[in-house]
Amino acid sequence: AFLPMSVSAQYSYDLQGHRGTRGLMPENTIPAMTKALDLGVTTLELDLAITKDGQVILSHEPFMNPLICLDSEGNHIASGDHSFNIYQLTYQEILAYDCGSKFHPGYPQQVKFFATKPLLEDVFAVAEKYASDMGLPQPRYNIEIKSSPDGDGIYHPEVPEFSDKVVKLIAEKLGWERVNIQSFDFRVLQYIHENHPEVPLAMLVENAATYQEDLKELGFVPDIFSPHFRNLNAEIIAFFHHKGMKVIPWTVNNTEEMNKLLDLGVDGIITDYPNLAPKR
Numbered sequence: 001a002f003l004p005m006s007v008s009a010q011y012s013y014d015l016q017g018h019r020g021t022r023g024l025m026p027e028n029t030i031p032a033m034t035k036a037l038d039l040g041v042t043t044l045e046l047d048l049a050i051t052k053d054g055q056v057i058l059s060h061e062p063f064m065n066p067l068i069c070l071d072s073e074g075n076h077i078a079s080g081d082h083s084f085n086i087y088q089l090t091y092q093e094i095l096a097y098d099c100g101s102k103f104h105p106g107y108p109q110q111v112k113f114f115a116t117k118p119l120l121e122d123v124f125a126v127a128e129k130y131a132s133d134m135g136l137p138q139p140r141y142n143i144e145i146k147s148s149p150d151g152d153g154i155y156h157p158e159v160p161e162f163s164d165k166v167v168k169l170i171a172e173k174l175g176w177e178r179v180n181i182q183s184f185d186f187r188v189l190q191y192i193h194e195n196h197p198e199v200p201l202a203m204l205v206e207n208a209a210t211y212q213e214d215l216k217e218l219g220f221v222p223d224i225f226s227p228h229f230r231n232l233n234a235e236i237i238a239f240f241h242h243k244g245m246k247v248i249p250w251t252v253n254n255t256e257e258m259n260k261l262l263d264l265g266v267d268g269i270i271t272d273y274p275n276l277a278p279k280r
Ligand code: G3P
Pocket: 018, 045, 047, 060, 144, 182, 204, 226, 250, 251, 270
Protein backbone atom coordinates (compact mmCIF):
# COMPACT_ATOMS: atom_id res chain seq x y z
CA ALA A 1 0.00 0.00 0.00
CA PHE A 2 1.03 3.58 -0.64
CA LEU A 3 1.77 5.20 2.70
CA PRO A 4 1.15 8.92 3.22
CA MET A 5 4.25 11.10 3.71
CA SER A 6 3.22 11.83 7.25
CA VAL A 7 0.38 10.78 9.47
CA SER A 8 -1.73 13.30 11.32
CA ALA A 9 -2.67 13.21 14.99
CA GLN A 10 0.96 14.08 15.61
CA TYR A 11 -0.14 17.46 16.95
CA SER A 12 -1.95 17.86 20.26
CA TYR A 13 -3.14 21.32 19.13
CA ASP A 14 -5.14 22.57 16.17
CA LEU A 15 -2.51 23.10 13.46
CA GLN A 16 -4.03 25.26 10.73
CA GLY A 17 -2.50 25.65 7.28
CA HIS A 18 -2.85 29.34 6.33
CA ARG A 19 -4.34 29.75 2.83
CA GLY A 20 -3.49 26.04 2.60
CA THR A 21 0.30 26.23 2.81
CA ARG A 22 1.20 29.72 1.61
CA GLY A 23 4.86 29.25 2.46
CA LEU A 24 5.25 26.29 0.12
CA MET A 25 2.50 26.45 -2.53
CA PRO A 26 0.53 29.21 -4.30
CA GLU A 27 -1.99 30.43 -1.72
CA ASN A 28 -5.64 29.40 -1.64
CA THR A 29 -5.18 26.79 -4.40
CA ILE A 30 -6.04 23.09 -4.36
CA PRO A 31 -2.35 22.02 -4.31
CA ALA A 32 -1.84 24.29 -1.27
CA MET A 33 -4.61 22.34 0.48
CA THR A 34 -3.35 18.84 -0.37
CA LYS A 35 0.20 19.89 0.61
CA ALA A 36 -1.16 21.05 3.99
CA LEU A 37 -2.81 17.65 4.44
CA ASP A 38 0.49 15.91 3.58
CA LEU A 39 2.08 17.92 6.39
CA GLY A 40 -0.50 16.71 8.88
CA VAL A 41 -2.52 19.88 9.50
CA THR A 42 -5.75 19.52 11.45
CA THR A 43 -7.44 22.44 9.71
CA LEU A 44 -7.36 24.13 6.31
CA GLU A 45 -7.61 27.93 6.57
CA LEU A 46 -8.92 29.69 3.45
CA ASP A 47 -10.50 32.94 2.22
CA LEU A 48 -13.62 33.46 0.11
CA ALA A 49 -14.82 35.79 -2.64
CA ILE A 50 -17.92 35.76 -4.88
CA THR A 51 -17.93 35.93 -8.69
CA LYS A 52 -20.33 37.89 -10.91
CA ASP A 53 -22.28 34.68 -11.55
CA GLY A 54 -22.54 33.96 -7.83
CA GLN A 55 -19.87 31.26 -7.49
CA VAL A 56 -18.04 30.93 -4.16
CA ILE A 57 -14.29 30.81 -4.82
CA LEU A 58 -11.06 30.98 -2.85
CA SER A 59 -9.29 34.34 -2.91
CA HIS A 60 -7.74 36.59 -0.29
CA GLU A 61 -8.46 39.74 -2.29
CA PRO A 62 -11.74 40.48 -4.07
CA PHE A 63 -9.66 41.23 -7.19
CA MET A 64 -6.84 39.62 -9.14
CA ASN A 65 -3.88 40.57 -6.97
CA PRO A 66 -1.01 41.79 -9.20
CA LEU A 67 1.45 40.27 -6.71
CA ILE A 68 0.00 36.82 -7.26
CA CYS A 69 -1.82 36.52 -10.59
CA LEU A 70 -1.01 36.89 -14.29
CA ASP A 71 -3.78 38.05 -16.62
CA SER A 72 -5.50 35.90 -19.24
CA GLU A 73 -2.63 36.57 -21.70
CA GLY A 74 0.01 35.63 -19.16
CA ASN A 75 0.99 39.30 -18.63
CA HIS A 76 1.71 41.03 -15.34
CA ILE A 77 -1.15 43.10 -13.95
CA ALA A 78 -0.24 46.74 -13.22
CA SER A 79 0.18 47.21 -9.48
CA GLY A 80 -2.74 49.09 -7.95
CA ASP A 81 -4.99 48.07 -10.86
CA HIS A 82 -8.11 46.85 -9.13
CA SER A 83 -10.14 46.72 -12.34
CA PHE A 84 -9.75 42.92 -12.24
CA ASN A 85 -12.61 42.75 -9.77
CA ILE A 86 -13.72 39.19 -9.00
CA TYR A 87 -17.31 40.28 -8.34
CA GLN A 88 -17.43 41.75 -11.89
CA LEU A 89 -16.02 38.62 -13.58
CA THR A 90 -17.73 35.30 -14.24
CA TYR A 91 -16.07 32.13 -12.94
CA GLN A 92 -15.40 31.14 -16.57
CA GLU A 93 -13.49 34.42 -17.06
CA ILE A 94 -11.60 33.94 -13.79
CA LEU A 95 -10.38 30.51 -14.92
CA ALA A 96 -8.18 32.26 -17.52
CA TYR A 97 -6.02 33.86 -14.81
CA ASP A 98 -2.91 32.07 -13.59
CA CYS A 99 -2.43 32.61 -9.87
CA GLY A 100 0.33 30.06 -9.41
CA SER A 101 3.25 30.80 -11.74
CA LYS A 102 4.38 34.22 -10.62
CA PHE A 103 7.35 34.37 -8.23
CA HIS A 104 6.30 35.73 -4.83
CA PRO A 105 9.21 37.52 -3.13
CA GLY A 106 7.54 37.12 0.28
CA TYR A 107 7.34 33.33 -0.15
CA PRO A 108 10.34 32.30 -2.23
CA GLN A 109 9.94 28.59 -1.37
CA GLN A 110 6.57 28.37 -3.16
CA VAL A 111 6.55 25.74 -5.92
CA LYS A 112 5.48 27.50 -9.13
CA PHE A 113 2.96 26.18 -11.68
CA PHE A 114 -0.22 27.27 -13.49
CA ALA A 115 -3.00 27.39 -10.90
CA THR A 116 -6.48 28.90 -10.97
CA LYS A 117 -8.67 30.14 -8.17
CA PRO A 118 -10.77 27.12 -7.15
CA LEU A 119 -14.44 26.81 -6.26
CA LEU A 120 -15.01 26.15 -2.54
CA GLU A 121 -16.99 23.04 -3.41
CA ASP A 122 -14.08 21.67 -5.46
CA VAL A 123 -11.72 22.24 -2.54
CA PHE A 124 -14.06 20.28 -0.29
CA ALA A 125 -14.38 17.45 -2.82
CA VAL A 126 -10.62 17.14 -3.39
CA ALA A 127 -9.55 17.56 0.25
CA GLU A 128 -12.13 15.06 1.55
CA LYS A 129 -11.13 12.46 -1.04
CA TYR A 130 -7.40 13.10 -0.63
CA ALA A 131 -7.54 12.68 3.14
CA SER A 132 -9.54 9.51 2.81
CA ASP A 133 -7.29 8.04 0.05
CA MET A 134 -4.17 8.84 2.10
CA GLY A 135 -5.56 7.38 5.31
CA LEU A 136 -5.51 10.79 7.02
CA PRO A 137 -8.17 12.09 9.41
CA GLN A 138 -10.85 14.14 7.66
CA PRO A 139 -9.75 17.79 7.85
CA ARG A 140 -11.39 20.69 9.60
CA TYR A 141 -11.99 23.92 7.67
CA ASN A 142 -11.57 27.51 8.95
CA ILE A 143 -13.39 29.52 6.29
CA GLU A 144 -13.05 33.30 6.09
CA ILE A 145 -15.74 35.54 4.65
CA LYS A 146 -13.75 38.50 3.31
CA SER A 147 -15.96 41.55 3.28
CA SER A 148 -15.84 45.16 4.40
CA PRO A 149 -18.36 48.03 4.49
CA ASP A 150 -16.40 49.79 1.69
CA GLY A 151 -16.76 46.77 -0.57
CA ASP A 152 -20.51 46.16 -0.20
CA GLY A 153 -22.10 45.85 -3.65
CA ILE A 154 -18.78 46.68 -5.34
CA TYR A 155 -16.39 43.87 -4.42
CA HIS A 156 -18.89 41.49 -2.88
CA PRO A 157 -22.62 41.14 -2.19
CA GLU A 158 -24.14 42.78 0.89
CA VAL A 159 -23.53 40.89 4.16
CA PRO A 160 -26.80 38.88 4.26
CA GLU A 161 -26.44 37.64 0.67
CA PHE A 162 -22.73 36.81 1.03
CA SER A 163 -23.25 35.05 4.38
CA ASP A 164 -26.36 33.10 3.34
CA LYS A 165 -24.68 31.87 0.17
CA VAL A 166 -21.63 30.58 2.03
CA VAL A 167 -23.62 29.05 4.90
CA LYS A 168 -25.96 27.27 2.48
CA LEU A 169 -23.10 25.83 0.44
CA ILE A 170 -21.24 24.53 3.49
CA ALA A 171 -24.43 23.10 5.04
CA GLU A 172 -25.14 21.21 1.79
CA LYS A 173 -21.62 19.92 1.21
CA LEU A 174 -20.20 19.24 4.69
CA GLY A 175 -22.31 20.36 7.63
CA TRP A 176 -20.81 22.05 10.70
CA GLU A 177 -19.00 19.31 12.60
CA ARG A 178 -15.63 20.14 11.07
CA VAL A 179 -16.21 23.69 9.88
CA ASN A 180 -16.18 27.19 11.34
CA ILE A 181 -16.63 30.56 9.69
CA GLN A 182 -14.27 33.42 10.56
CA SER A 183 -14.38 37.12 9.72
CA PHE A 184 -12.85 40.48 10.57
CA ASP A 185 -16.20 41.94 9.53
CA PHE A 186 -18.28 41.84 12.72
CA ARG A 187 -21.42 42.45 10.64
CA VAL A 188 -20.90 38.98 9.13
CA LEU A 189 -20.45 37.34 12.54
CA GLN A 190 -23.49 39.14 13.97
CA TYR A 191 -25.65 38.25 10.97
CA ILE A 192 -24.70 34.56 11.05
CA HIS A 193 -25.07 34.39 14.84
CA GLU A 194 -28.62 35.77 14.52
CA ASN A 195 -29.73 33.84 11.46
CA HIS A 196 -27.72 30.60 11.55
CA PRO A 197 -26.96 29.97 15.23
CA GLU A 198 -25.70 26.45 14.47
CA VAL A 199 -22.59 27.82 12.73
CA PRO A 200 -19.36 27.88 14.80
CA LEU A 201 -17.78 31.35 14.56
CA ALA A 202 -14.32 32.84 15.00
CA MET A 203 -13.79 36.56 15.58
CA LEU A 204 -10.71 37.85 13.77
CA VAL A 205 -8.92 40.90 15.14
CA GLU A 206 -5.69 42.67 14.24
CA ASN A 207 -4.80 43.51 17.82
CA ALA A 208 -5.27 41.09 20.74
CA ALA A 209 -4.80 43.93 23.25
CA THR A 210 -8.20 45.53 22.55
CA TYR A 211 -10.01 42.25 23.23
CA GLN A 212 -12.49 43.60 25.77
CA GLU A 213 -13.76 46.45 23.56
CA ASP A 214 -13.85 44.11 20.57
CA LEU A 215 -15.91 41.45 22.33
CA LYS A 216 -18.27 44.15 23.58
CA GLU A 217 -18.64 45.56 20.07
CA LEU A 218 -19.36 42.08 18.71
CA GLY A 219 -22.14 41.73 21.27
CA PHE A 220 -22.08 37.95 21.82
CA VAL A 221 -19.64 35.19 22.78
CA PRO A 222 -18.39 33.35 19.67
CA ASP A 223 -16.49 30.04 19.67
CA ILE A 224 -12.99 31.23 18.83
CA PHE A 225 -10.84 34.34 19.39
CA SER A 226 -8.37 34.64 16.53
CA PRO A 227 -6.00 37.62 16.83
CA HIS A 228 -2.67 38.46 15.26
CA PHE A 229 -0.20 36.76 17.65
CA ARG A 230 1.78 39.94 18.46
CA ASN A 231 0.03 41.20 21.62
CA LEU A 232 -1.38 37.92 22.83
CA ASN A 233 -0.54 37.00 26.44
CA ALA A 234 -1.53 34.53 29.20
CA GLU A 235 -4.06 36.93 30.72
CA ILE A 236 -5.95 37.35 27.46
CA ILE A 237 -5.90 33.60 26.80
CA ALA A 238 -7.26 32.93 30.32
CA PHE A 239 -10.03 35.50 29.77
CA PHE A 240 -11.28 33.69 26.65
CA HIS A 241 -10.84 30.22 28.12
CA HIS A 242 -12.97 31.36 31.05
CA LYS A 243 -15.69 32.23 28.52
CA GLY A 244 -15.41 28.73 27.05
CA MET A 245 -13.76 29.99 23.87
CA LYS A 246 -10.69 28.78 22.01
CA VAL A 247 -7.75 31.05 21.19
CA ILE A 248 -6.11 30.53 17.80
CA PRO A 249 -3.65 33.23 16.66
CA TRP A 250 -2.36 33.94 13.16
CA THR A 251 0.03 33.97 11.25
CA VAL A 252 2.89 32.36 13.13
CA ASN A 253 5.75 31.42 10.85
CA ASN A 254 8.62 30.26 13.04
CA THR A 255 8.99 27.34 15.41
CA GLU A 256 10.25 29.39 18.36
CA GLU A 257 7.22 31.71 18.28
CA MET A 258 4.88 28.72 17.90
CA ASN A 259 6.40 27.06 20.97
CA LYS A 260 6.11 30.30 22.95
CA LEU A 261 2.42 30.61 22.13
CA LEU A 262 1.72 26.93 22.84
CA ASP A 263 3.48 27.33 26.23
CA LEU A 264 1.14 30.28 26.90
CA GLY A 265 -1.81 27.96 26.31
CA VAL A 266 -3.21 28.73 22.85
CA ASP A 267 -5.48 26.04 21.38
CA GLY A 268 -4.11 26.25 17.88
CA ILE A 269 -1.75 28.00 15.50
CA ILE A 270 -2.42 29.34 12.01
CA THR A 271 0.76 29.20 9.91
CA ASP A 272 2.00 29.54 6.34
CA TYR A 273 4.58 26.85 7.20
CA PRO A 274 2.95 23.79 8.79
CA ASN A 275 6.30 22.06 8.10
CA LEU A 276 7.83 24.23 10.87
CA ALA A 277 5.20 23.36 13.49
CA PRO A 278 6.58 21.65 16.60
CA LYS A 279 5.51 18.05 17.18
CA ARG A 280 3.98 18.27 20.62
O1 G3P B 1 -7.37 33.38 9.76
C1 G3P B 1 -6.60 34.44 10.09
C2 G3P B 1 -5.85 35.07 9.00
O2 G3P B 1 -6.07 34.39 7.82
C3 G3P B 1 -6.25 36.48 8.87
O3 G3P B 1 -5.46 37.20 8.02
O4 G3P B 1 -5.32 38.56 6.00
O5 G3P B 1 -4.33 36.30 6.03
O6 G3P B 1 -6.79 36.57 5.95
P1 G3P B 1 -5.49 37.13 6.44
